[in-house]
Amino acid sequence: MGLTHFNEEGRARMVDVSDKPKTQRVARAAGKVLMRPDTLELVRTGGVRKGDVLTVAQVAGIMAAKRCWELVPMCHPVQLTGVDVSFAYEEDGIAFTATTRCCGETGVEMEALTAASVAGLTIYDMCKAHQRDMAITEVRLLEKDGGKSGHFVRAE
Amino acid sequence: MGLTHFNEEGRARMVDVSDKPKTQRVARAAGKVLMRPDTLELVRTGGVRKGDVLTVAQVAGIMAAKRCWELVPMCHPVQLTGVDVSFAYEEDGIAFTATTRCCGETGVEMEALTAASVAGLTIYDMCKAHQRDMAITEVRLLEKDGGKSGHFVRAE
Amino acid sequence: MGLTHFNEEGRARMVDVSDKPKTQRVARAAGKVLMRPDTLELVRTGGVRKGDVLTVAQVAGIMAAKRCWELVPMCHPVQLTGVDVSFAYEEDGIAFTATTRCCGETGVEMEALTAASVAGLTIYDMCKAHQRDMAITEVRLLEKDGGKSGHFVRAE
Amino acid sequence: MGLTHFNEEGRARMVDVSDKPKTQRVARAAGKVLMRPDTLELVRTGGVRKGDVLTVAQVAGIMAAKRCWELVPMCHPVQLTGVDVSFAYEEDGIAFTATTRCCGETGVEMEALTAASVAGLTIYDMCKAHQRDMAITEVRLLEKDGGKSGHFVRAE
Amino acid sequence: MGLTHFNEEGRARMVDVSDKPKTQRVARAAGKVLMRPDTLELVRTGGVRKGDVLTVAQVAGIMAAKRCWELVPMCHPVQLTGVDVSFAYEEDGIAFTATTRCCGETGVEMEALTAASVAGLTIYDMCKAHQRDMAITEVRLLEKDGGKSGHFVRAE
Amino acid sequence: MGLTHFNEEGRARMVDVSDKPKTQRVARAAGKVLMRPDTLELVRTGGVRKGDVLTVAQVAGIMAAKRCWELVPMCHPVQLTGVDVSFAYEEDGIAFTATTRCCGETGVEMEALTAASVAGLTIYDMCKAHQRDMAITEVRLLEKDGGKSGHFVRAE
Numbered sequence: 001m002g003l004t005h006f007n008e009e010g011r012a013r014m015v016d017v018s019d020k021p022k023t024q025r026v027a028r029a030a031g032k033v034l035m036r037p038d039t040l041e042l043v044r045t046g047g048v049r050k051g052d053v054l055t056v057a058q059v060a061g062i063m064a065a066k067r068c069w070e071l072v073p074m075c076h077p078v079q080l081t082g083v084d085v086s087f088a089y090e091e092d093g094i095a096f097t098a099t100t101r102c103c104g105e106t107g108v109e110m111e112a113l114t115a116a117s118v119a120g121l122t123i124y125d126m127c128k129a130h131q132r133d134m135a136i137t138e139v140r141l142l143e144k145d146g147g148k149s150g151h152f153v154r155a156e
Numbered sequence: 157m158g159l160t161h162f163n164e165e166g167r168a169r170m171v172d173v174s175d176k177p178k179t180q181r182v183a184r185a186a187g188k189v190l191m192r193p194d195t196l197e198l199v200r201t202g203g204v205r206k207g208d209v210l211t212v213a214q215v216a217g218i219m220a221a222k223r224c225w226e227l228v229p230m231c232h233p234v235q236l237t238g239v240d241v242s243f244a245y246e247e248d249g250i251a252f253t254a255t256t257r258c259c260g261e262t263g264v265e266m267e268a269l270t271a272a273s274v275a276g277l278t279i280y281d282m283c284k285a286h287q288r289d290m291a292i293t294e295v296r297l298l299e300k301d302g303g304k305s306g307h308f309v310r311a312e
Numbered sequence: 313m314g315l316t317h318f319n320e321e322g323r324a325r326m327v328d329v330s331d332k333p334k335t336q337r338v339a340r341a342a343g344k345v346l347m348r349p350d351t352l353e354l355v356r357t358g359g360v361r362k363g364d365v366l367t368v369a370q371v372a373g374i375m376a377a378k379r380c381w382e383l384v385p386m387c388h389p390v391q392l393t394g395v396d397v398s399f400a401y402e403e404d405g406i407a408f409t410a411t412t413r414c415c416g417e418t419g420v421e422m423e424a425l426t427a428a429s430v431a432g433l434t435i436y437d438m439c440k441a442h443q444r445d446m447a448i449t450e451v452r453l454l455e456k457d458g459g460k461s462g463h464f465v466r467a468e
Numbered sequence: 469m470g471l472t473h474f475n476e477e478g479r480a481r482m483v484d485v486s487d488k489p490k491t492q493r494v495a496r497a498a499g500k501v502l503m504r505p506d507t508l509e510l511v512r513t514g515g516v517r518k519g520d521v522l523t524v525a526q527v528a529g530i531m532a533a534k535r536c537w538e539l540v541p542m543c544h545p546v547q548l549t550g551v552d553v554s555f556a557y558e559e560d561g562i563a564f565t566a567t568t569r570c571c572g573e574t575g576v577e578m579e580a581l582t583a584a585s586v587a588g589l590t591i592y593d594m595c596k597a598h599q600r601d602m603a604i605t606e607v608r609l610l611e612k613d614g615g616k617s618g619h620f621v622r623a624e
Numbered sequence: 625m626g627l628t629h630f631n632e633e634g635r636a637r638m639v640d641v642s643d644k645p646k647t648q649r650v651a652r653a654a655g656k657v658l659m660r661p662d663t664l665e666l667v668r669t670g671g672v673r674k675g676d677v678l679t680v681a682q683v684a685g686i687m688a689a690k691r692c693w694e695l696v697p698m699c700h701p702v703q704l705t706g707v708d709v710s711f712a713y714e715e716d717g718i719a720f721t722a723t724t725r726c727c728g729e730t731g732v733e734m735e736a737l738t739a740a741s742v743a744g745l746t747i748y749d750m751c752k753a754h755q756r757d758m759a760i761t762e763v764r765l766l767e768k769d770g771g772k773s774g775h776f777v778r779a780e
Numbered sequence: 781m782g783l784t785h786f787n788e789e790g791r792a793r794m795v796d797v798s799d800k801p802k803t804q805r806v807a808r809a810a811g812k813v814l815m816r817p818d819t820l821e822l823v824r825t826g827g828v829r830k831g832d833v834l835t836v837a838q839v840a841g842i843m844a845a846k847r848c849w850e851l852v853p854m855c856h857p858v859q860l861t862g863v864d865v866s867f868a869y870e871e872d873g874i875a876f877t878a879t880t881r882c883c884g885e886t887g888v889e890m891e892a893l894t895a896a897s898v899a900g901l902t903i904y905d906m907c908k909a910h911q912r913d914m915a916i917t918e919v920r921l922l923e924k925d926g927g928k929s930g931h932f933v934r935a936e
Binding site (some may be wrong): 083101 | 635636637638639640641642693694697698700701702703728729
């Protein structure tokens with residue numbers, strides 16, 4: 001019958017980073033939940049029935065950053081040394097930014113993007129009884145530093 | 157000193173749904189990863205070093221749907237009876253759609269949105285060595301059915 | 313050599329509840345973190361460097377309730393239909409109460425006790441830079457209802 | 469460019485079981501860790517440095533059964549109503565059996581097989597300082613009942 | 625509308641410890657489950673229906689220590705290098721002690737307190753069919769060492 | 781009444797490895813799912829209804845390797861730096877091999893064995909509608925390197 005070795009055909013692997021040095025890493029990601037002005041006002045004034053939207057979203061984002069490697073299959077496990085999630089009210093919704101740090105062989109951009117995404121999902125969840133057609137948009141890496149690829153800043 | 161009961165001031169709770177009947181629920185969410193044509197071509201032709209992008213993203217999205225309640229703090233635990241994640245190549249990136257089903261007291265839109273978000277994050281992760289300025293965008297609920305709020309279809 | 317069947321000697325099992333009917337269940341547990349007046353004052357005035365103590369503890373307690381069966385080995389998995397965690401400032405510390413609900417074959421007292429314990433642990437974590445000799449105390453079931461054993465109210 | 473819908477090409481899905489009735493389900497799986505007589509003797513006499521092998525393996529198997537759907541990607545989440553793991557000393561190793569129960573739309577054979585596998589892995593872990601060439605073997609479904617496919621008993 | 629940056633107002637963050645050196649850390653926490661003499665006797669004599677109480681509680685405590693950072697939102701992920709949980713029968717209940725070790729930027733007292741709490745919860749769970757009004761009490765840090773804050777021993 | 785300290789009687793502990801140096805570690809484990817020729821043919825030709833069997837099994841194995849320490853109670857948490865799972869069609873079934881790497885105080889053989897086991901369980905799950913009497917067999921360590929115990933190669 002003969003052998004067919006799958007991974008010689010390009011299937012998925014968690015790539016070997018054993019030979020990379022550990023360096024200080026930082027990444028910053030952002031995104032926005034688009035919502036109607038009345039929904040935004042409800043968040044600002046604490047009128048959402050499920051609770052204080054941004055505080056819950058902040059805790060959710062921080063906790064999700066730590067579990068990124070459980071969710072994104074080919075991500076390496078990482079011991080984050082810091083996570084910060086912040087929010088800003090904008091005219092058409094709520095912007096969120098997540099910053100992650102570690103000292104390791106791999107970058108922490110997936111951790112920042114995961115924190116941002118889950119913060120966005122949580123805002124959606126807290127507000128969905130008021131508005132169903134919100135959208136989570138522009139989830140993107142703003143900046144990363146550390147490692148061989150050097151400093152990256154997104155052109156915006 | 158006097159008592160100050162926090163939850164009388166509107167803090168977070170996982171709202172009581174004990175009195176709601178169990179009904180068949182379905183939700184469909186979608187989004188897109190914006191990428192350059194050369195990155196898209198790499199995905200289509202199987203040239204991404206980490207492996208087959210869409211297959212890994214599909215598994216990741218399905219697995220994340222089941223863990224939505226671990227990530228989104230005020231979500232109720234839900235026993236999904238079906239999850240499907242599919243993809244379509246578009247000119248400016250890869251669109252993804254997630255469909256979730258259950259029979260329960262609460263809807264499954266957060267599960268669909270979580271599946272969609274994690275599918276998008278996984279596409280980003282698999283391709284990020286090729287392009288850092290991709291963005292996950294337009295993550296939104298397309299449709300939901302079941303429960304008191306009835307059938308919702310997003311106006312697009 | 314002869315067989316020695318372990319479970320005939322009384323080892324651990326997750327007991328079979330297949331034959332029990334599903335009924336509405338509710339449980340209420342409580343506890344207290346003992347702290348110095350200056351630490352308590354710091355919590356009340358929002359002076360703790362790591363953030364808003366009670367909000368983080370509330371989210372942590374709610375999330376932990378949902379994962380009780382992952383932590384306590386012989387607990388049955390349960391689909392909670394409601395979780396509420398609240399706090400009260402007392403002279404010698406911060407009291408916390410957790411209420412859990414589900415419709416199921418087993419009670420939800422472990423879920424309430426887990427929510428209470430993790431809320432207490434989180435208060436400790438948020439304040440430990442200020443005081444190391446706090447204690448989490450009197451974690452106990454206040455009340456439970458539903459199921460064959462009927463209504464229980466702790467004599468206090 | 470045209471759309472290519474992945475799931476029309478047969479990719480993975482968690483199949484929709486919404487229309488299946490909930491019935492009582494039970495499954496029994498088994499396997500064996502092959503080991504040298506001196507390793508087996510060490511387990512029997514409590515001489516393993518890491519602790520009481522079978523008790524730890526039993527708890528591990530029970531806990532893993534509850535998390536099967538987190539590990540096996542296309543498994544439906546299931547609320548187990550009972551899990552039992554037992555062991556028997558045999559001449560060439562330690563046999564393990566896991567029984568799982570639930571009332572649901574899908575069977576619980578994967579839960580039983582997961583409990584059995586993790587019990588086996590834990591026995592290996594506890595004993596590996598003494599013997600590295602043990603093997604976990606014959607992990608298989610012995611019996612299942614409930615659901616449309618009816619009663620299955622493995623021919624042994 | 626103007627921006628309001630949440631984290632400038634003192635919300636929660638997982639504080640940045642990137643600049644702290646890695647040092648050997650150890651922490652020891654303890655607590656007690658208060659129970660009636662007849663319940664205690666049942667534990668001692670192995671008469672509890674759900675299984676061997678202290679062994680299950682020991683495994684549960686060790687496993688929970690490793691997952692502390694998933695439960696306590698602002699805890700840093702930590703790679704524990706050792707966990708030990710032990711018990712002592714006392715006149716009014718069962719005392720438990722947990723010791724945790726790692727080499728890292730942050731202490732491991734939360735890991736020890738989590739192990740202790742979950743050991744206590746598990747004892748409660750195993751015995752609750754016999755007695756509902758047990759209480760988990762005096763969960764506290766006994767000692768910690770390593771890091772800038774030096775050696776701490778609780779005055780008892 | 782007198783104290784009885786459990787761990788002086790040899791109960792379970794996660795052994796202290798604080799004093800061991802961090803070294804590069806690699807482990808390779810393997811196993812096989814025995815199946816009928818017609819089931820094997822269905823896998824090879826992509827005819828399995830649940831999706832592409834080996835791709836899903838590969839992702840599942842990689843993800844499980846990272847969570848080994850959550851499943852196997854006395855395993856130390858490990859930050860894997862690489863995981864690879866591959867498959868080969870054989871006459872009587874599908875063989876699977878898992879390779880794991882890290883730089884740490886402890887070996888990664890349990891991680892490789894866990895990846896292999898979960899890959900096997902996933903193959904079983906994907907094919908079980910076609911054949912119920914498959915078996916997962918010969919799950920074993922092929923090779924390990926790194927650490928005080930040196931290079932191990934299984935005699936086959």
